[in-house]
Amino acid sequence: MKKAIQFGERVEGYRIPVLNEREVRASAGLLFLFLFYAIMLVNFRQDFSVLKYFITIFLADFIIRIFINPKFSPTLILARLMVSRQNPEYVGARQKKFAWKIGLTLATIMFFLLIVLNGHSILSAVSCLVCLLFLFLESAFGICAGCLIYGWYYKEKAEYCPGEICDPKTKQEIQEISKVQIAIIFGFALFALLTIFILNDTFQENPGSLWDIIYSKFFK
16 A cells, blocks of 8 residues: 655666656646746846745645655646656656755745745845756756756765666767757857847837738738
C-alpha cells in the first residue's frame, strides 16, 4: 500500500523513487506563465497584487510537494491532466527534491519581503528573476538548474536525469553542430542588429486601424 506522505513513486525497473519529468516540466510551464504575467504587471503598471498571489500559491504548492507528497501538489495535478496522454519519462526524485528546496527558499524570501514586510528591494527582485529563470529552463529546455547544483553540492552523480544528461556519452550525428550552423547563428544575429538599426523608427510607429488603412488606400 502506498504511503500518503512520501517523496517520489516506486516504479518497477527503477531502484530509487522517481517522478514523471513530463509532469514536472508542464507544472514549471504553468508557474512560469503565471510569474511572467505578474512581473510584467509590476514592470508596466506597478501592480504587485498578482505577484503576491503567485508567491502565496507558489509557496503553498512547494510546501505540499516537499513535506507531504508531490502527487498532492495542485500544479502537478493540473500538469498530470495536461500530459496524461504522453508516456512518462522517469527521473530521480532525490535531485528534484533538492531543486525544489531551492525554489522553496526563494519563495520564502519573496513571501517575507513582499507580503509580510510589504516592501520591495533588489533582493526580492533578484529572487523573482532567478525563480523565473529556473522555471523557464525547466519548462522550455528540460534543464533542471537545481539538479545540476545537487551534483556540485553533494559531489555525486544524480541518477535518472532528464535526457540522461548525467551519463557521459558521445553525441549522435543529429546532435552535432557544424561550423556552417555556427556561422548562421552569427549571421542571423547580425541580421537582427541591422533590422533594429535600419527599421527602428518605422517599428516605433504604432499601428492604426486596419480597416481605416484599407479604406484610405483602396476606396478613397
